Amino acid sequence: MRQVLALHCMLASGAAWRGVQAALPGAELTCPDLPGHGRAPDWDSGPFMDQALALAMAVAPEGAFDLIGHSYGGCVALRLLADFPDRVRSLTVIEPVMFAAAAADLRAAQRDDMVGFRTALQAGDRDAAARAFTADWGDGGGWDAMAERQRVYIRDRIHLIAASGPGIADDAHGVLDRLPTDGGPVSVVVQDNPPAIVAGIAAGLRARMPQATVTYLGRDHMIPITDASGLAAHLNAIWKDVDPTP
Template sequence: MPEDFTAPPLAPVRVWDRGDPRPVLAVHCSLAHAGAWSGLVERLHGLTLTAMDLPGHGRAPDWDGIADLQDLATRDAIALAEAQGRPVDLFGHSFGATVCLRIALERPDLVRSLVLVEPVLFAAARSHAAFAGFQARHEAVAAAMASNRAEAAALFHADWGNGEALADLPDRQRHYIIDRIHHIAAQSAALVDDRAGLTRPGGLESVAVPVLLIEGSESPAIIEAIQGALAARLPRAIRLIVPGAGHMVPITHPHLIAPAIQAHLDAA
């Protein structure tokens, strides 16, 4: 069973002891919470996984609407990694995966290995043909957000959700997503414009740790473009494509990715 902790000034976390103190730090996707890792972690062993709540998610304080969300999340994740006292294996999904990649670039001393599930670093695929289609959908969500948050959330969820329509989700989950949909537009500076410079020349090539890149075969086309760009630049990257899965693959298909993640950890 996981244990929940809040230890200010550290972010709220959920911790699973899976038989060994080897530290894993996990960063979830936007519009989720730390518990999103539960289906995956129960299929792993030989580690202790700490999953943080992103700013404005789960039990974390609300976002102030001003500070850069990736800056905040990176700060919180670095503090949690430093508290472990030794290098950690980082798991990240979607926005959370961009945070993990940023830590590997800015604080390589903290990182033992990376598992990046569909990092939404759109800037990495800016030159790809799929970028125009992504940009059109992204701008449609932003436009809807100005007048109808529920419509914006439905558009976003149709591309990046678990395969169900937003209207078919339980009320609590649906309202949780709608209440936080403004976070998505606010991430553009980090994800589309790459404000932190993750794609700078020579940066990704400097990541020396093993990297497992995971994606669903049914995810938006921009994901394949991003993963291809990252795989070409990260020296020790291995790519895993999960048949039939979409963007929420850690939640919908944990049984298919757990063996590859366990092998990745065992070899790191």
């Protein structure tokens, strides 16, 4: 059985991978909850990515494994690859929000786009902050289309978006300069017709890792949920030439 570590996006949980797991009968996915999500411990107020990486490595399969990460989980996956390159057989990141990888003009535009979110969060208006955030980084359905239980889950955790900021906007952990330029396959998956910042991040990662490829899949940011079968087929295509033994 192929051993896989799968890291979810912010405001979700390890359960976000259920559809992908169901479509991958030949793989065993380990899907930890990141800090403050699901059943994981609350954020400890230290560097968010440090705690996220520690939680992931505490349950990671022994030896080498295939690694997948979505959105912020993709950023933690990039950090894991930089810190523990010998543990990663292959890496697939789905729309990783590693803003620091994009060109300066795209980063500036992204900061401007997030003004409404930051203003609402600073004012303590969690609903407005969640509405602003999910408009750009949701499944396209919007805040009002969500079930109340989902809105409560997101509202209660919306402050964690700001907590994750230094690691992705400023690359506080120096990940980008430490990414390997060889080794196992690296796949960057983005939606069809991605937003400029998403395309810019993919281009920045591709420039830093010559072994990386960029694949277009799905219609929105939440690809592991909205196109689980398509993502599973893509993963199988990557893994067919990767020895699954630890």
